[in-house]
Structure formats: structure tokens, C-alpha cells
Amino acid sequence: MLFPTLTFGLFFLFVYGLTWSLKASNEWRKIVLLVASWYFYGAWDTRFVALLMASGILNWGAARLIVAAEDRPKLRKVWLAIGIAINLTILGFFKYYGFFMEQVEHLLHSLGWERDLYIMQVVLPVGISFFTFQGMSYVIDIYRRKTEPASLLDMVLLMSFFPHLVAGPIVRASHLIPQFKKVPELTRGMAAMGLALIVWGLFKKAIIASELATGLVDQTFFDPSAQSSPDLIAGAYGYAVQIYCDFSAYTDMAVGLAALLGYRFPHNFNQPYRAVSLQDFWRRWHISLSSWLRDYLYISLGGSRHGLVRLCLALMGTMLLGGLWHGASWNFVIWGALHGSVLAVERLWREFRPKGWKPIPNWLGILITFHIVLLGWIFFRAQSFDSALAFIAGIFTAGGTAALVTPMLLAMILVGMTFHYAPPYTMQRVAMKIRTVNALWVGLGIGLFILVVDAMRPEGVAPFIYYQF
Structure with missing residues (x-):
């Protein structure tokens, strides 16, 4: 779903009207925005909505474990490393697997091994670089004590929010989570x-x-x-x-x-x-x-x-x-x-x-x-x-x-x-x-x-x- 299209215009008008009608309940408003964001992402490929959900949940979980280990510095570093590794693994598999295997195949051929390797065709999820970087920055900021822990709803919405989901800007948790916690205002x-x-x-x-x-x-x-x-x-x-x-x-x-x-x-x-x-x-x-x-x-x-x-x-x-x-x-x-x-x-x-x-x-x-x-x-x-x-x-x-x-x-x-x-x-x-x-x-x-x-x-x-x- 592209911004400069009639389809997106109708989608946004519906979301705009529904969310402002729920202004009295900030939690329900965020739930509507989250579901709308998943629908927006699923319009490209529904299979990767689950990846988007999982990425948000895993980053939220890694941050919670870092906070829980407040008095154990070594354990905090372990959870930080695991959180970063999760994000890099997701990004690396979808974005670099094919490239890496092609380089390995070329290297083996140059060494005289002519047998072809089996290389899977991996579809690149739209916006994966942006939402993994957002997740990683949240985990790192929690470790550095630069931001407060977010609720699961706020964290998943941070990574899924449709205006910036597929091409940025990379909005950090410290900037957007405090806004999610308040009832929004729309000034003239x-x-x-x-x-x-x-x-x-x-x-x-x-x-x-x-x-x-x-x-x-x-x-x-x-x-x-x-x-x-x-x-x-x-x-x-x-x-x-x-x-x-x-x-x-x-x-x-x-x-x-x-x-x-x-x-x-x-x-x-x-x-x-x-x-x-x-x-x-x-x-x-x-x-x-x-x-x-x-x-x-x-x-x-x-x-x-x-x-x-x-x-x-x-x-x-x-x-x-x-x-x-x-x-x-x-x-x-x-x-x-x-x-x-x-x-x-x-x-x-x-x-x-x-x-x-x-x-x-x-x-x-x-x-x-x-x-x-x-x-x-x-x-x-x-x-x-x-x-x-x-x-x-x-x-x-x-x-x-x-x-x-x-x-x-x-x-x-x-x-x-x-x-x-x-x-x-x-x-x-x-x-x-x-x-x-x-x-x-x-x-x-x-x-x-x-x-x-x-x-x-x-x-x-x-x-x-x-x-x-």
C-alpha cells in the first residue's frame, strides 16, 4: 500500500476517523493503530506480519530481562548481546543470506570445487532494516538506561506504526514511547x-x-x-x-x-x-x-x-x-x-x-x-x-x-x-x-x-x- 494512492487515502481517512473517535480511551486507540498498522503491512505480504509481531515481542522481552538483571552487570550484558543477536540474525537471514551464499559459491569455484550449492530464494520483507534498527536501539537504550521500559503494546506499536514502518524515519523509543503514554492532542x-x-x-x-x-x-x-x-x-x-x-x-x-x-x-x-x-x-x-x-x-x-x-x-x-x-x-x-x-x-x-x-x-x-x-x-x-x-x-x-x-x-x-x-x-x-x-x-x-x-x-x-x- 503506497502513500500516494487512492487506496491508502481511504485507509488513512478510516483510521483517522476511528482513532480520534476513541480519544477517551488511549489504550483502545493504540490497539486500533496497531491493528491498522498490521493491515497496512499485510497489504504487501501477509506472511511477514508474524515476523513484525515476533520482532516487537522479542525486543520487548530482551529489554525486560535487562531491567530484571539490574544488579547483575554481567547478566545484563548477556541479555544485551542476545537482544542484538536476535535483531542481527533476523536482518542477516532475510537480507544477506543469498549474497553470502553466492560469495561462498564463487569462492569454492575459484578453488576448483565446481559443485553448485543449494541457495534458497529468500523474500526480503519491506522495511526490515528500519524496524530491526528501531528494535535494536530500544534494547541498547534500555541497557544504557537512556529510556524507560515500555509496555508490550507500546513496544510493538513503536515497531509497527504504519507512517514510518517501511522507510523511516527511524524513530527511537525515547522519542515516541512517551507520546504513546499520553492522550494525543491535535492542534491547528x-x-x-x-x-x-x-x-x-x-x-x-x-x-x-x-x-x-x-x-x-x-x-x-x-x-x-x-x-x-x-x-x-x-x-x-x-x-x-x-x-x-x-x-x-x-x-x-x-x-x-x-x-x-x-x-x-x-x-x-x-x-x-x-x-x-x-x-x-x-x-x-x-x-x-x-x-x-x-x-x-x-x-x-x-x-x-x-x-x-x-x-x-x-x-x-x-x-x-x-x-x-x-x-x-x-x-x-x-x-x-x-x-x-x-x-x-x-x-x-x-x-x-x-x-x-x-x-x-x-x-x-x-x-x-x-x-x-x-x-x-x-x-x-x-x-x-x-x-x-x-x-x-x-x-x-x-x-x-x-x-x-x-x-x-x-x-x-x-x-x-x-x-x-x-x-x-x-x-x-x-x-x-x-x-x-x-x-x-x-x-x-x-x-x-x-x-x-x-x-x-x-x-x-x-x-x-x-x-x-
Whole structure:
């Protein structure tokens, strides 16, 4: 069930009306939200609803055992290790089993053992990376005494809540569980912000991301050797805009939907392509993941507490694992290695920059950072390592003229980049204006906007890019 569809719209309207009618009973309200979330997830594949339930129950149980062993530090560590292992086992089996077995098979063939291994075809559950990371962060936070134990209902709802279930943001227990414990309130400001984010996300996904995907990006990445240099260059820039508009659209809509239900989610993007360094980029891009990697992986690997060499190794290790989090592919490893290497180089440069050398101007930092990110996106999007190399080689050697780029697609790329240079807090200002308008006019305006978007967008609705992670 995709957000920008009539089916989801009817589903949400039903859930919205039912949950607010149960405002007097917060427990029943949460039960309705939980059942609705399982229905939402089951619309994709009912078999994995049981996995979602089991994951929530197992994480709740591991946290309870850690709390029960409060006076036994060694036992607390054992339960922590078991809780993390459960999450990694679930994630590893569904996401990496096939990749691991293929690498084993290739290794055995290279050693002269030609017998084929039996490799099961494992279906990847949508959103498994997001809900396992949420479960793991809850167990770790309980161990670190950074959050209070949740009830079973609250914990399972945390991991199943449909607005953020399949593509984030990764909302931590310490942020959302306290909200579940209270009867929610829907202020006019929250409603205005929620509606503004939903329609803005719909525009970015249904028009810009979808148009760039179908008209340019998919074709250039499908067979780079058949494309001209101008088309490949446009395809690379187009994908940078597509992935931003697609992913930020999902999280904008998730934040907006949660707001209409009375809950606050953290924002996940802050104009990432205006970053002046790669470190700044990761403070702006997929903020819930980058902060998760920092708090639960980078710091655990030593962070900045054990000298410069250890810091650089921690950066590299964090980004390599962050790349693998996105999928079982060597391309994601290369993407993570590129980001980790540049982050380490930036840190070394700040440490050893010659005295008297001024920092580079912001405009140059933005230009360099964006093109490093752009190079990474080629590996991120390409179907294989060879395809990524062919794409990069074609940019410099293919020649020819642009056959795919149209004025409309070029305008989409320019508009998508312009978003990063709009005044800060633009959506908040829009929401402030919406809240002063009569509700009838707001409804008519939003309805008209949706009709315009529906008329302009390509046929069909492609899944969000991050559904596959």
C-alpha cells in the first residue's frame, strides 16, 4: 500500500476517523493503530506480519530481562548481546543470506570445487532494516538506561506504526514511547504542518521523482554503454535529484501523517545538497540513520576517544556497515567506503591543515561535496560494479548528443536542486499561513492541488526507493 494512492487515502481517512473517535480511551486507540498498522503491512505480504509481531515481542522481552538483571552487570550484558543477536540474525537471514551464499559459491569455484550449492530464494520483507534498527536501539537504550521500559503494546506499536514502518524515519523509543503514554492532542498548528508536508511530499514524489525516473534515470542506468555522455551526465544529476525527492517525500508524508494522528516525528532531511563538507552532508541527509550510526556504531567503535587513527578507522567501519545496511551488494560497500574515506580525509585535513591556510569558500565546499556524493550515487544506483564503471567511463568517452534529455526533464533537475537553496523553515512558514485560513478553503485548496498533481504525474505509482532497504 503506497502513500500516494487512492487506496491508502481511504485507509488513512478510516483510521483517522476511528482513532480520534476513541480519544477517551488511549489504550483502545493504540490497539486500533496497531491493528491498522498490521493491515497496512499485510497489504504487501501477509506472511511477514508474524515476523513484525515476533520482532516487537522479542525486543520487548530482551529489554525486560535487562531491567530484571539490574544488579547483575554481567547478566545484563548477556541479555544485551542476545537482544542484538536476535535483531542481527533476523536482518542477516532475510537480507544477506543469498549474497553470502553466492560469495561462498564463487569462492569454492575459484578453488576448483565446481559443485553448485543449494541457495534458497529468500523474500526480503519491506522495511526490515528500519524496524530491526528501531528494535535494536530500544534494547541498547534500555541497557544504557537512556529510556524507560515500555509496555508490550507500546513496544510493538513503536515497531509497527504504519507512517514510518517501511522507510523511516527511524524513530527511537525515547522519542515516541512517551507520546504513546499520553492522550494525543491535535492542534491547528500540527494539522496545518501535517497537511503542508503531505501535499509537498506528494508533489516531490509523484511529479519530480517519478518523472525523472521514468523519463531519464531508469534508461541511462539500464544500459550505460548505449547512452551518450550528455545523457549519462544528466542521468547522474537526475538520480541525485530523484533519490532526494523520492526519499524526502516519503519522510515528509510520514511526518505529516503522524502529525494528523497527534504524534510528532523528527524531520529527516535538511537541504543536504547545500552541505559544505561530507560531514555536514551526513548532518543533513537521512538524519535519523546518520544519528543512529553515530550513537550506536561509531561511538561503540571508539569514536574520537582513542586518538586520530582509531577515529579514522571508526569512520571507515561505520560507513562500510552503513553501506551494507542498504543492501547485500558490493556496490553498497563501495559507496560506504567512498563516504568513509572522504570523512576520514576531511578529519585529517582539519587536524593537519598548514597554519595560515584559510578554509575553502563555502561555495567551493558545496560544489566539491555535491560531486563526491554524486559519484557515490552512481555506485548506489547501478545494477552492478561493472555497470557503475561503464557509466563513469561513458561520461568521459561516449560523446554524442543528448537523446533523452528534454527541456521538461532539465527543468525537473533544476527545480529539485533549487529546493536546497530555499529559505530555511519554508514549510513552517507555509504551515503558519495555512493555520490562519478557513478550514473549508484549506480543504478545497488541497483537493485542487491533488487533482493537478494527479493530472501531471506519469501513469502508475512506483514504490519509494527506500522500500527495498
